[in-house]
Amino acid sequence: MRRGHRPGGTRVDAVEGEPTVRVTIDDVARAAGVSRQTVSRAMNGKGEISAGTRRRVLATIEELDYRPSVFARGMRTQRAGTLGLILSDIANPFFPAVARGVFDAAAAHGFSVVVHNTDAHAGRESAASREILERGAEGVIGFFEALGDEELVALHRRLPLVVADRRAPAPTVASVSSDFATGTRLAVEHLHARGHRHLGMLDGAVGVDHVRRHAFTAAAAPGSPIVTGPPTITGGAAAAAQLLGEHPEVTALFAFNDLMAVGAIRALRERGRRVPDDCAVVGYDDLTLAADLDPPLTTVHTDKYELGRTLVETLDGVIKARRDDTGATPGPEDRLLPATLVVRRSG
Amino acid sequence: MRRGHRPGGTRVDAVEGEPTVRVTIDDVARAAGVSRQTVSRAMNGKGEISAGTRRRVLATIEELDYRPSVFARGMRTQRAGTLGLILSDIANPFFPAVARGVFDAAAAHGFSVVVHNTDAHAGRESAASREILERGAEGVIGFFEALGDEELVALHRRLPLVVADRRAPAPTVASVSSDFATGTRLAVEHLHARGHRHLGMLDGAVGVDHVRRHAFTAAAAPGSPIVTGPPTITGGAAAAAQLLGEHPEVTALFAFNDLMAVGAIRALRERGRRVPDDCAVVGYDDLTLAADLDPPLTTVHTDKYELGRTLVETLDGVIKARRDDTGATPGPEDRLLPATLVVRRSG
DNA sequence: AACCATCACGTTAACGTTCACGGCCGAGAA
DNA sequence: TTCTCGGCCGTGAACGTTAACGTGATGGTT
DSSP states (O other), rough: OOOOOOOOSBBBSSSSSSSSSSOOOOHHHHHHTTTTHHHHHHHHSSOOOOOHHHHHHHHHHHTTOOOOHHHHHHHHHHHOOOEEEEETTTTHHHHHHHHHHHHHHHHTTTEEEEEEETTTTTHHHHHHHHHHHTTTTEEEEESSSSSSSHHHHHHHSOOOOEEEESSSSSSTSEEEEOEEEEEEEHHHHHHHHHTOOOEEEEEEOSSSSOOOHHHHHSOOOOTTOOOEOSHHHHHHHHHHEEEEHHHHTEEEESSSSSHHHHHHHHHHHTOOOOOTTTEEEEEEOOGGGGGGBSSOOOOEEHHHHHHHHHHHHHHHHHHHHTTTTTTOOOOSSSSOOOEEOOSOOOO | EEEEEEEOSSSSSSSSSSOBBBOHHHHHHHHHHHHHHHHHHHHHHOSSHHHHOOOOOOOOOOOTTTOOOOHHHHHHHOOOEEEEEESOOOTTTTHHHHHHHHHHHHHHHTTTHHHHHTTTOHHHEEEEEEHHTTOOSEEEEEEEEOOOHHHHHHHHHHHHHEEESSSSSSSTSSSEOOOOOHHHHHHHHHHHHHTTOOOOEEOOOOOSOOOHHHHHHHOOOOOOOOOEOOHHHHHHHHHHHHHHHTTTTTTEESSSHHHHHHHHHHHHTTTTTTTTTOEEEEEOOOGGGGGBBBSEEEEEEEEEHHHHHHHHHHHHHHHHHTTTTTOOOOOSSSSEEEEEOOSOOOO
């Protein structure tokens, strides 16, 4: 007979000398005087079990401080209780705000969340997807900016996916977004109402989705200039400098997000132009600090926490639907969250 | 003979009808004409294997698009390739900034990161720890604010831990922090140099660690008032209102972090006091938007990305050390990152 | 020539859980 | 009584991987 060995089992404790062994389902079963399967049933609520033994088993589980092994469980069920969250730039305060909603809702559903930062780089977006897939996550929430629709559909074939802030790549995959169309329309109309005749847009959509841009071209005067750059402060500053250089007549800027708006304000200051007197600036997102900026930022607001919450809620629906093989009907596939304009002083 | 069944195996594709089966290590072995173990060796670089077969196996792995199952692997190795990151408030831009460093460094080491938000609540801090432990993570980076040192030591016994922005709870556990002592000393000295005689502090450490507070009492005049509140904007506003109400003579405020500083500025504005003319405000963290606030925030800077990077680097060291049973010597247990003062206009 | 490392690889046995069954037992129907 | 049926629970197997050990070939040493 071979000598046994325990991988995660008996191991000398790192601090004290007391050994730490993993208590398994068999230990619980033995202690409760039942079989493994009964313990499993008591935990998972499947199968049939009497209320009495169920309580008894649960009590000994508590007593022995038994924790089922995710690995062993995942081996059978292919579930890890994990969700993936893919986003482009955690340093952009917009994402932490929705992440908060994601975390809370995920916890409520018993999920942990693994986060991947992509910098809107196609390679890192697909790498993150692969990683999440291999790690056995049960679903993904993705702010994809570089990957094409086909890639997303392919990913959705392997793993329940909900797309955020982007149109659904196919009728079969769900998406949740801010209502960018009315949001930018509101911003443009506001600028018009303030008497601005020459608007410009600072576009940060380096990738595939151009809802804001299209809405801008639709609402603003024909031929209104658009300059594209990274959706960051420095990107906004560079884009603003370029746009103002090429189009000195512009007196109002609509930015892809608040970060670009901040960059625009910086660039305007450097050129000696005052905001909003010489040039108005309107952002998008309504970051927490937007009201404390100089000048307080006029921007489009959406409930970011709610966005995060809604994302995991619909993802949970997709996961359950796929589990039950309930066709491919995730409900309304393109969900839009209301966008409102918050008028402060920058525009 | 029983009918076989495949948990994650043959399952009808959600979109197309094509079935998706998992390709296992045995499939690779068969295709490459070797045994399972050899395939394992080829992947993991352990054991001895000739360069030729290694390349051949790797090629068929590529060809079959084989991905090892984390579950099966974890079952043997107890490793999931996952790190836990516990923080109090992802909405505070300080944390995303360090998270960025954590993500990048973790990716470089082949780790995924699962993030938990605690709101500095003791219950949620320990819940997150338990969750991470059960999920089979290999280590934890923790910004703990409520848990006591004993709990942290206990956690460290079960799982490699690195504590952030807090003194090491024991010589055996590593910690990395901003050099809060010199950071606040710098801030206080600067305020003194500006002629302020009556300083006050807005403390956000609701929990256990009071480095900033102690440094403040050491550097400021004896009896300088300190008011404690949540380390948020509203917390800072409330704390400032209270402090100024009780101590009208105060002309300079040192805040626990930039968020509280922003709150203080809001409160000051509401009371008709101008910053910095009537009352100076100095923060801590140097958030990305600190320079764009009104007024631009004077604050203490530490490299947050570097903090994140250093955290996973030392955690990786601890993990490796424990694996090799190399005693409990994580090197310098209390690592301090330089803190510098950035003088802008608020103080 | 006999022996012994060393190398390269194969075999066996776990890891801890859930799934598919089968069995038992009591109650009601035939 | 015998049969059936449903409720409750146990048994064996399988999930996919790696640790431990075994084995044959090769090459060098005595």
